[in-house]
Amino acid sequence: MRKSIFSWMISALILILSPNFALAQTAFPDHGRVLEVKVPAPALKGNLVGTLSVQNIAIYLPPSYDLSKDSRYPVIYLLHGIFDDYGVWVENFDVPKILDRLIASDEIPELIVVMPNGGNRYGGGFYRNSPVTGNWADYIADDLVAYVDKEFRTVANTAARAIMGHSMGGYGALNLAIKRSDVFSVVWALSPCCLVPEEDLSFGNDAWRRAAAIENTEDLRKLLEDRDFYPIALLGIVTAFSPDLHAAPIYGDFPFDIVRGEIALDGEVLDRYLDQFPVRQIRGSRESLRGLRGLGMSVGLDDQFLHIPSGTLEFSQELGKERVPHRLDVYDGDHRELVEERLERTAFPWVAERLALTE
Structure with missing residues (x-):
């Protein structure tokens, strides 16, 4: 008995002194990291408002990314609002810390989150294709997705790819759900603007x-x-x-x-003009919308932009009329004050649950 205890102690001491022990201790870091990179954006070439055809993005890589070289990860694309840039996610809404907490508590699997810029001299291109402001939808769905799938270890298929956004970005997420369900299979819009031209x-x-x-x-x-x-x-x-x-x-x-x-x-x-608003596009896109793995929205009833609560509710009603499954969360709050809470408690877990984790 004494011999076995002694042998175990020697083995433990060898392990501690081994040069590989430090690697074992850091095999499960408790936080991811954020990279800032430049991405070619050929879809934006030729625009008339001076938007560059090379764009900056921030990308969150999960805790195991650098150590688990064979692992691949589902991806969420996160679109910001008008007059913002991706810094709003990193600096204001603390998205990296939210993701770290959710991953550490096993509420979501490890995943990659891509945060592009979508601004221009007028505050933003609304993630739409336009001969004036550039083909923003094509940039997100084609240029950016292709770049991320090539440069990072993603699960590179539609079932493992989600689009989310806030305000103008919420509109952009729904616009891409309508027009590019071949690329994104799960959608969540926080306080989406511009669904109907009212208020x-x-x-x-x-x-x-x-x-x-x-x-x-x-x-x-x-x-x-x-x-x-x-x-x-x-x-x-x-x-x-x-x-x-x-x-x-x-x-x-x-x-x-x-x-x-x-x-x-x-x-x-x-x-x-009116035909460009999503509430008018649901019927023509109902089959592709029904095929999504998840479609969700959230809106605060005290939103300062009055068209947002009424437009979100009307959009939900039209989805219901066309029998498109979706989730609508309505809460007491304004346009920005509860964004972090809604992301952590509802949006990220709901979206992540619906993403495929493997090819």
Whole structure:
């Protein structure tokens, strides 16, 4: 008996003194790491608002990534809101720490999270294809996904790929769910903007007149310098939803004229404009939406942007009419204050549960 105890102690001492012991001790680190890299974006070439065709992204790699060289991981693409960049996820909403906690507690599997930039001079391209602002949907679904699958150890198939976003990014996630379900199989939109053109997004908002009053590059320069939020954001919407290559300097086709100071709607342009909003696109996309592994949304009833709660509820109702399975979480809160909590308690676990973990 004494001999076996002594032998065990010697073996333990050899293990501790072994050069491989440090590796054994660090085999399960308790946090991931974030890389910042540049990604070619050929889909954005030729845009008219000066957006670069090489884009910055941040990418979260899970704790075992550097030590488990044969492991592959599902991927979540996380889209930010208007006038933000990926720093909002890393610095404001603490996404890396949220992921570390969820992985450490086994609430989600280890996964990769990709956080691209989606901004431009008007606050953002709304992750849509536009000849004016660039083909943002193609950049995310084609350029970026191909880059990530090539450069990182991903589970490179649709079933292992999700798209999420907040505000403009929530709109972008739903837009990509509608248009690119061949790439993304799970979707979650937090407080998605721009699902329906009503409330503060309607033509009753005087900011439409200020946006439409831009006549030359000097007017545009002054508006951008003044940082007048709504008119600039509406220029972003017009150039993404209703682009016009012949309408300098905005290159957007406003669905109205100003007649004696009042808005007079242009029926033909208005129909084309309204058809770009997701609530009108559900019926034509219902089969692909039904095929998703998961579609979820969350919205705070006290959102400062009044079209967001009403638009999210209307979008959910239309999904229901077309028998598209989905989850809707409604809570007391405004546009930004509970984003971290909703990500940690609901969105990340729900999305991760629906992702395939292997090829």
